[in-house]
Amino acid sequence: MGLFDKIFGNREKIEKTNIRDHHKGEKYFNKEIVRFSDIIKETIQETNLNAFNYWAISAKYQQIISLKFSLGIPVFQIVEDYSSALNYYIKGWDEKEATYADMLLMISLGILFQVSDGDFEQLVEYVRKTDANKKLDNWHPDGLIWFLLNSRSSHQSKATEILFPRIYGSLYEITKLSKPEAESALEKYLEKWYNLHKGDPWYNTHERDRGYCGYWAWEVAAVVKVMGLNDSSFKDNIY
Template sequence: MGFLNKLFGGSNTKGKRAPNQRAEFKDARFFEAMLKKKEHNIIADMETREMLEKEGKLTAYHNWMMAFDYLDKFQVEYSMGHSIEQCYEVFIKAAEWYAGGWEEDSTYADMLEMVAIGYLLEIPDENYEGIVRTVEQSDAGSDYPEWKPDGILWFIINGRKARRPQPDAVIWPSLYQSLLDLTKMNKADAEVAMKQYLENWYELHRNDPWYDTHKKELAYTGYWCWEAGAISKIMGLDDTSYKDSPYYPYDLVHWKP
């Protein structure tokens, strides 16, 4: 275990950071290994998908799996410091697969990531519409009894193109109610509230599977609150007071395609 920690940038290893590294934890060697792992996953899952397609056993889940692989790769590349232009191309592939990956048990977490990152990257309408359709499908027919039109998802979607009344509730109040509340504030109050939200964000997600992955082998892809970035951009907030938060994707918020 000690050897692996040394090789892959364990939590106590302070190796050389990747050039322009954005993520708080790990080092260049770790992220190079993670990138290879994600690229291997893409190849392996594509081979599985092609085999299942020949056997007539392909389902929407296999499209989602490809989308998840590319979303993971996007996050690794962003965390390790690749240019946003490079990351953009990876995310487009995630969006293309995601459009055909909806099932009744599709999850909120990756839906929120796709909606928020797609907004920040200003991806083409046809790609963003594919993401929006998955939200609409879940609103109409999710297997989760707690599912309802979600205020955070629709605030971001409507921020790009208004298309439906803004929901006043969120699916997961303990995680997102305070974020929805700040969307109703004036800018000055919202900026204070966003800073506070980001300070609490990591611990709010302590039950999520990615929590503390920087302490594990080849699991950490970075900790990013994409939705905070999207909402800051939509509201035109002055993010000076929280731009240095380790969870805030500052350069992506201010990137222009």
């Protein structure tokens, strides 16, 4: 497994690492972690929290996870933040809204953090409810999401369509390849990964004074883990 096995594998062997990010420094990330933590505290103190509030709190925890990873904090120390993110994420399910990026991120991190079966089933149920929701326009079961979920869930899906094919279509196609072919294809995919996300709100945020959390291809790492690929040819890719 190489790099991903080293980072996300045996927790007892993980030691504090140097900063992982290539754009910002320790002072920046520590400041942003405090800022997002304060936002969470302020939001929780509000009364009558609704689905949007829960989703917003989860989104902040997701950003804190990336910030801490960018800073170089060992993964086993970040898992608690994922538990909090998942708790609020599940509470934030809304029949009128669904955000693909958050869903893919939470599933990918759940796989990489090796969460409990119970926690993973919460993600499965979240997706199943979303897929069955008739109030969402232009939503259907997604092949990449279910490829990841099928790796651990007893509720299998044969979904093959991709909701955002321009960005994730080629990654999904990689999941159908043999291991050697997938390893070669992923190396090429990572070279264009950042520019594929040019329309995302986090694109080029490293040029700002705040709001940048790091550029991490969590979904690619999750695919590597599920497929059991050797990442030695692309372990030095900055994403």
